[in-house]
Amino acid sequence: MADQRAVAKRRRGLIQALAVAVALLVGVGIGQLAPPPLASAQLPAALEADTGPTTYPGKVPLPGVDMTKTYVNPVNLPRMAVRTIAGSMPATDTNVANASQIPNSLNLSTWTEASGRQLQSRSTVGFSRISESWARTGADWSAVNVDGTVYLYGSGAMQGAPNNNRTVWSTTDYLTWTPHEMNLGVVAPTVVKIGDKFYMAGNNTPVYEADSPVGPWTSIGSFLRPSGQTLSVGDVQFFLDTDGRLYLTYNIGSPIMGAELDPDNPRQLITEPVVLWTFDPLQEWQHVGDTKATYTHGWTEGSQMFKVGDTYYLAVASGGTEYTSYQVGIMSSDEPLSGYEFRQRNPIGYGADWGTAVGPNAGHGSFLLDDDGNLIFFYTYVIAYEEFFERRLGMDVCTIVPSGPQKGAVECELSNTPQLAPGHEINGTDDVGLYNVANTQVYWASSYAPGRTPYYAGDRTLSTWWEPADGDTAPTYIKGFGTVFNISAAQINWKELGRSFTQDNAIQYTLEYKDIPTNTWQPLVDRSTNTTPYTAEYVTFDTVLTHAVRLKILGTTENVKVGIHELNVYGENYTLAASKGMIPEPPPPVPECEGTVILGGVDTGVADRAAGEHCISELLGEPADHPNQGRWVAHVSELSKEWVDAGILTARERATLVAAAAREDQ
Numbered sequence: 001m002a003d004q005r006a007v008a009k010r011r012r013g014l015i016q017a018l019a020v021a022v023a024l025l026v027g028v029g030i031g032q033l034a035p036p037p038l039a040s041a042q043l044p045a046a047l048e049a050d051t052g053p054t055t056y057p058g059k060v061p062l063p064g065v066d067m068t069k070t071y072v073n074p075v076n077l078p079r080m081a082v083r084t085i086a087g088s089m090p091a092t093d094t095n096v097a098n099a100s101q102i103p104n105s106l107n108l109s110t111w112t113e114a115s116g117r118q119l120q121s122r123s124t125v126g127f128s129r130i131s132e133s134w135a136r137t138g139a140d141w142s143a144v145n146v147d148g149t150v151y152l153y154g155s156g157a158m159q160g161a162p163n164n165n166r167t168v169w170s171t172t173d174y175l176t177w178t179p180h181e182m183n184l185g186v187v188a189p190t191v192v193k194i195g196d197k198f199y200m201a202g203n204n205t206p207v208y209e210a211d212s213p214v215g216p217w218t219s220i221g222s223f224l225r226p227s228g229q230t231l232s233v234g235d236v237q238f239f240l241d242t243d244g245r246l247y248l249t250y251n252i253g254s255p256i257m258g259a260e261l262d263p264d265n266p267r268q269l270i271t272e273p274v275v276l277w278t279f280d281p282l283q284e285w286q287h288v289g290d291t292k293a294t295y296t297h298g299w300t301e302g303s304q305m306f307k308v309g310d311t312y313y314l315a316v317a318s319g320g321t322e323y324t325s326y327q328v329g330i331m332s333s334d335e336p337l338s339g340y341e342f343r344q345r346n347p348i349g350y351g352a353d354w355g356t357a358v359g360p361n362a363g364h365g366s367f368l369l370d371d372d373g374n375l376i377f378f379y380t381y382v383i384a385y386e387e388f389f390e391r392r393l394g395m396d397v398c399t400i401v402p403s404g405p406q407k408g409a410v411e412c413e414l415s416n417t418p419q420l421a422p423g424h425e426i427n428g429t430d431d432v433g434l435y436n437v438a439n440t441q442v443y444w445a446s447s448y449a450p451g452r453t454p455y456y457a458g459d460r461t462l463s464t465w466w467e468p469a470d471g472d473t474a475p476t477y478i479k480g481f482g483t484v485f486n487i488s489a490a491q492i493n494w495k496e497l498g499r500s501f502t503q504d505n506a507i508q509y510t511l512e513y514k515d516i517p518t519n520t521w522q523p524l525v526d527r528s529t530n531t532t533p534y535t536a537e538y539v540t541f542d543t544v545l546t547h548a549v550r551l552k553i554l555g556t557t558e559n560v561k562v563g564i565h566e567l568n569v570y571g572e573n574y575t576l577a578a579s580k581g582m583i584p585e586p587p588p589p590v591p592e593c594e595g596t597v598i599l600g601g602v603d604t605g606v607a608d609r610a611a612g613e614h615c616i617s618e619l620l621g622e623p624a625d626h627p628n629q630g631r632w633v634a635h636v637s638e639l640s641k642e643w644v645d646a647g648i649l650t651a652r653e654r655a656t657l658v659a660a661a662a663r664e665d666q
Contacts, residue, residue, distance in 0.1 A: 059574070061433040062432045062433045065420065067432075070418040071419060072416070074392035075177070075395050076536060078179055079504065080535050083136075084499065085387045089130055090126065099125075101122040102119070116296030120296075120297065129387055131387050133386060133498055133499060134498070134499050135385075135389075137390050138165065140155040140188040141153070141366045141380065141393060142188075142191060142237070142304075144198075146213050149172050150171050151191070152169045152171070152366075155389075166181055166182045166183070167179045167180065167182070167503075168180050168213065174395065174421040174422050175421050180214040182214055184215070187203040188202050190202070190236055192266070197209055197211065199266045204233065206220065207220050207267040223248070223267050233252075234252040236248060237303060237304045237305065239307075241307065242307065244263060245260060246261040247260055250303065252299075253297075253300060254277070254297075257276065258305070259273040260336075276337070285318065286319070288323070290323050292325060301364065302317035302328075304366060308369060311334065312336050314332070315328055315330050316330075317364040317365070319361075321388065322389075323384065330344060330348055330410050332408060343409060344410060347361065347362075348398070361382075362377065363382060364379070365377060366378045372423055376422060377412050380392075385464075396419070397419075398411060416436070417431065417434055417436060417570060418432050418570050419431055420432060435570065436569065436570060438479045438566075443457065443479055445468065445475075445476065445477050446468060448467065448469060449467040452466055454477060457566060462566060464565070466563050467495070467561075468561075470561075475553040476550065479549055481546075481548060481571075484545055485573045486572055488542070488570065490524075490539050490570065491536060491539075492551065493536045495565045497561045498560060500560060501556075502558065505557060507537075509525075509528070509551060511523075511549060511550070512551075524541050525541060531557060588612060593608040593610055597617045599657065605656065610648075616648070619639060632661055633658065
């Protein structure tokens with residue numbers, strides 16, 4: 001399936017170039033998904049020539065889409081953890097930017113990546129981050145497939161371990177996620193199933209054992225080196241190979257290490273750890289920070305080993321989990337614990353519209369090859385406004401490049417518009433061809449708190465929000481599109497305010513659209529009795545033609561004030577433009593004509609070629625199609641004259657065809 005998707009994506013460039021033509025011919029279209037070119041410094045030398053196009057065709061809506069089979073990032077995950085934070089700035093700048101420890105780093109003659117991380121710590125003394133409210137969060141995702149059900153584990157509030165994030169989610173369709181409460185939770189979890197047992201570990205934790213993927217979990221002790229010495233490390237990940245051998249990768253900060261474990265006793269290392277990956281300052285994607293300006297370190301972490309076919313892949317996150325430039329790169333090898341090389345473009349996970357996307361890049365996560373052969377990437381989706389660890393879940397489907405200079409490479413495309421869930425692709429395409437049509441400049445609200453104007457509910461970032469004023473008893477937000485669109489889905493990224501809500505707080509609301517013929521508001525979605533606590537709520541509905549939607553906030557189950565990070569509405573007006581004659585008529589298809597023209601069994605020696613939508617041999621037909629030879633010759637003569645006049649044939653070629661038709665032996 002992964003290879004089939006890759007072939008489909010490679011065909012997509014040609015399909016997109018012909019999308020308008022095909023759509024008008026058969027009444028359908030193809031959604032557009034194409035990766036942007038990356039800077040050559042980020043590419044292996046062998047790949048620099050293959051940088052792709054620099055411009056892209058517009059999206060065309062995919063035909064036959066059932067919108068209930070779609071999702072959008074960040075994923076609609078219920079009961080996300082709440083991080084109870086209360087950050088504030090110091091009253092004075094007395095200790096802010098204290099440089100007293102920086103010379104200790106600068107005076108070192110040589111550095112490692114760890115030196116860079118220490119310099120960062122010494123360069124940020126006295127600074128702090130302001131938090132206005134508690135924040136929902138989830139990150140460091142780790143997925144396990146258990147007989148067709150995917151279980152997804154993650155870091156939650158990262159407070160009070162082992163009672164950190166005790167929620168694990170399960171799904172059988174990637175659309176509906178069911179939360180399960182475990183007896184304990186860890187930071188940066190990893191889970192593996194060996195036989196009838198499940199094993200879990202996290203940052204500097206023991207190994208836990210259970211009979212079920214949702215626990216209850218009991219400790220079986222810490223990781224042990226072959227010598228029996230305790231190994232306590234972070235960002236651990238299990239990998240069970242197809243031959244039954246078990247491996248562990250780990251480390252927060254370079255280098256990334258790996259070792260083999262005893263599958264009968266998964267806490268026991270049976271080989272000494274070896275270095276699998278080290279920070280490379282020449283690769284910009286590994287640099288820490290928003291702008292990737294820092295050569296000294298990258299906070300290389302979040303490793304995961306996985307396997308597709310006979311190839312081992314090692315994914316590593318870098319760039320800092322507090323930055324929206326958090327990224328993942330991949331190396332590959334023919335062996336699990338040696339020989340890893342860069343054989344592909346890194347970082348992975350760029351979307352075609354990354355420059356203006358709401359979605360950040362893809363950080364610490366998990367690759368899962370499911371029972372249908374889909375390679376799913378679950379990744380950390382960074383917000384980091386209230387505090388470092390304000391994060392969400394992103395999910396996209398990846399492919400393995402089947403041939404060419406990138407053969408074997410993992411290709412992943414971030415998305416921030418509706419995608420068909422894995423297993424529901426249409427002709428290998430998952431992007432349904434819709435835009436976010438919510439216009440940043442067209443809005444109205446019943447009120448707004450100081451500094452939280454309605455503009456912020458449509459400014460394409462999740463670090464701002466519209467907030468109704470205190471005392472507004474009927475908070476209402478209207479988002480216009482600037483023109484009319486056929487809309488069929490929306491996503492509401494909620495902002496819960498204050499420091500009193502729990503992970504069970506559910507928001508109740510209604511969503512309406514303006515019906516143009518009657519100039520009245522009509523219902524789209526009624527969540528007036530909602531009790532499911534979503535943070536990013538994705539809803540689909542029957543397609544309507546409109547120019548605006550209205551959201552009414554009715555309250556929450558915990559009586560908490562809420563605002564809106566982003567109200568995204570998904571639609572298209574390609575169909576409208578086409579119906580009004582704005583899309584040019586497609587050129588007729590050009591047939592593939594081979595060989596020479598045969599008339600009545602006579603090879604004329606005239607090369608067959610296209611005349612309109614058909615080959616000339618097809619248009620000429622056979623003598624038996626005519627009542628007598630005279631009519632047959634006249635037919636050949638008339639058509640061939642038209643082709644001479646059109647420049648398709650020469651006069652000499654016409655004469656040859658007519659002479660062949662006139663032969664008495666036909």
